[in-house]
Amino acid sequence: MDYSAIQLQLRQVDEAFSRSRINVYSDTKKKCHFNELHSLFVEISKIELSALSPGDVEIHYNLLSFVLNGLEYLDNSTLNVIPYELVSCLELALNDWIDDDNFIIVTSLSNKHIEYLLSTNFNSETFLSTNRYIQGKYNLKITNRLIRITLPKSLSRDYLSSAVLYHELGHFIDLEYNISQKILLKKYPPHIPIPIGVLPSDINKEYRHTLEFFADLFAAQYVNQSTNFFLQRITTPSRDGDSETHPSTAKRLQIVNDFIDGKPLEILDEFNHVLSPSSLPALKVRHSNLDPKISDFKNLTPQKLKTPQELHAIFKLAWDVWIDSETNFLKDFEEKERYHIINNLVEKSISNYTIQEKWNKA
Secondary structure (H helix, E strand, O other): OOOHHHHHHHHHHHHHHHHHOOOOEOOHHHHHHHHHHHHHHHHHHHOOHHHOOHHHHHHHHHHHHHHHHHHHHHHOOEOOOOOHHHHHHHHHHHHOOOOOOOEEEEEEEEOOOOOOEEOOOOOHHHHHHHHHHHHHHHOOOOOOEEEEEEEEHHHOOOOOHHHHHHHHHHHHHHHHHOHHHHHHHHHOOOOOOOOHHHOOHHHHHHHHHHHHHHHHHHHHHHHOOHHHHHHHHHOOHHHOOOOOOOOOHHHHHHHHHHHHHOOOOHHHHHHHHHHHHHOOOOOOOOOOOOOOOOOHHHHOOOOOOOOHHHHHHHHHHHHHHHHOOOOOOOOOOOHHHHHHHHHHHHHHHHHHHHHHHHHHHO
16 A cells, blocks of 8 residues: 555545535534544645655554544434434443543444444554654544444334334444443453454353343343334344354344343343443343323323333334334324324424433523
8 A cells, every 4th residue: 555545535534525515413422533534634634645664654544544434434424314303312321330421422324224333443452552753743633432333214203113222232332332342351261362253252242242142232231122113123033043243133122021021131241240340230121101092192292201210111112102002092093194193293202301301401
C-alpha cells in the first residue's frame, strides 16, 4: 500500500462529509462526534502524503476507515432515519451496566430483511490506540465510543422485532467485559490459546454458543420473551439445530423460558458467578409486567409509563397484544391495521415517557 490509497480515501471522506453536513441528530453527543471526526479529517488533509513512511500510510488508511465507518453509522442515526425512541430504550439498559457516559449507540441500516448484528471492528483497544496516536500527532481526541448496531432497513420502525436490539446490546456488554471468555478460561485454563479467535473448533463452538446464551438472557431481563416470539417466527423447525455459531433455537427458547419462570439455570449461575467479582450487576428481571387486558392500549391510547421497568415492558406488551389480536380489542381491524396500530402505540408510549423524563430533569 502506498500513499495513493490515502489520496483516494481523502476524496471519499470529503464527499461523505459533504452529504452529512445537513444531518440532524437527536442528541449533542452525536453532533460532537461528527465534529471531532471532521477535525481529524481536516488535519490529515494537511499532511504531505508522499512523505509518509509505509507504516504511517497504513495507520492513516485505518484512521480514515475509522472516520468513514463513524460517518456511516451517524448518517443512519439521525432523527429522520431511526426513531430515537428505540435508542432511548437501549440507552437506559446500557446505563445499568456502564458507568462511563462516553458511549453513543448508533445504528446502520441493512438491506437484508432480518440482519441484526453488533459490529466488533472498533473495540475498546482500537479506540484507545486511535486516541493515543491522534493526541500525539494532531493534538486531537475522540471523546465518545460508538456502539455500532445494524438492523434491517425494512424493520427500522417495527417494535415487535426491534426487541432483538437488546440482544445485540447484550453482545456488546459481553465483549466489553469478556464475560463469556472468562467462563471458558475457568473451564479450560491450560488449553485456551490467546487470542480467543484461534480456539480449537470444539471450544470455539462452545464459546460462540455461550455468547448467544448471554445475549439472550441479557435481553430477557428487559423484554421478557419478546425475542423468543421473534425467533419462533424466523426459525424453520425442521432445520433447527446447533450450528458452529449458534445453539439451536429450541435451546435458546428454553433457557429464556426458565429464566423468566425463575427456574434453576446452570448457565445463569455461571454468568452471575463471573459478573459478581467484576463488580457488575447480576442477570435478573429488570422489567415490569403490563397486563394487556387492562392496558391503555385497550383504549387505543399510548400506555402511561412511570418507570424504566415499565418502559422496557412495552415490548412484551406489544407482543401480547399482537399474538391475541384475533380475539382482543383489535379483532375488528384488518391485520395490516392491527400491525400499524401496535407500532404507533408503542412509539408514542416511549416518546411520551422520554419527553416527560427530559422535562422532569430540566
